[in-house]
Amino acid sequence: QVQLVESGGGWVQPGGSLRLSCTGSGYNLDYYYIGWFRQAPGKEREGVSCITRGGGGYLYYADSVWGRFSIYRDNAKNTVYLNMRSLKPEDTAVYQCAAGRSLNAQEFCVNESGVGYWGKGTMVNVSS
Numbered sequence: 001q002v003q004l005v006e007s008g009g010g011w012v013q014p015g016g017s018l019r020l021s022c023t024g025s026g027y028n029l030d031y032y033y034i035g036w037f038r039q040a041p042g043k044e045r046e047g048v049s050c051i052t053r054g055g056g057g058y059l060y061y062a063d064s065v066w067g068r069f070s071i072y073r074d075n076a077k078n079t080v081y082l083n084m085r086s087l088k089p090e091d092t093a094v095y096q097c098a099a100g101r102s103l104n105a106q107e108f109c110v111n112e113s114g115v116g117y118w119g120k121g122t123m124v125n126v127s128s
Contacts (some may be wrong), residue, residue, distance in 0.1 A: 002099050002117040009022045009095060009122030016126070017085040021098030022119060024113045030054055033100055034080040035115070036071065038093035038124075044079045047109030048095070049082060060105035062089070087126045096121040 008020040011104060022034065035050035049071040052058040072085045080097065102114030 002029075002032065003075075003117035004097050004099060004117055006095065006097050006119045006122040009124045012087055012128070013127045013128050014088055014126055017083070018087065018124060019084070020082040020097075020122060020124075022080045022082075024080075024099065028075075028081050029099060030073065030075050031079060032117075033102050033105065033114065034071075034073070035060075035098045035105075035109050036080075036082045036095055037063075037098060037109075038091075038095045040090075040093040043093075045096075050053055050105040050109035051080065052105050053101070054057065060109045062109070083102050084124070089126050092124060092126045094121040094123050103108050 003025045005023050009040040015018045032053050036048045037045050038048050048062050049069055050060045051071050073080050097119045098115045100114040100116040102108035107113040
């Protein structure tokens with residue numbers, strides 16, 4: 001069974017940067033689609049960014065984070081990162097990573113299609 005552990009969350013001022021990590025154990029994450037999802041207080045969970053498995057290399061980003069966030073793998077560390085810059089107060093949320101198998105990264109992110117495993121999440125607070 002895939003186990004996912006997120007880290008890197010915290011408090012940051014608007015305009016700042018954070019890097020979230022999603023580290024897997026049990027299986028090689030390179031075999032799975034990996035996505036970052038977030039849920040703000042009182043809102044539904046949304047897919048932020050997802051990456052296809054293996055060498056597919058297709059990335060998906062929600063419109064709200066386009067140009068500010070980037071997702072990438074470090075297979076040697078069995079970790080997927082989410083670099084976040086130019087953070088805004090509306091980015092405040094619990095961020096979870098997920099693993100699974102899907103048709104494409106957009107389906108995985110938008111519809112959570114094929115998500116099989118979730119981490120517990122890490123809190124990101126953007127405020128002054």
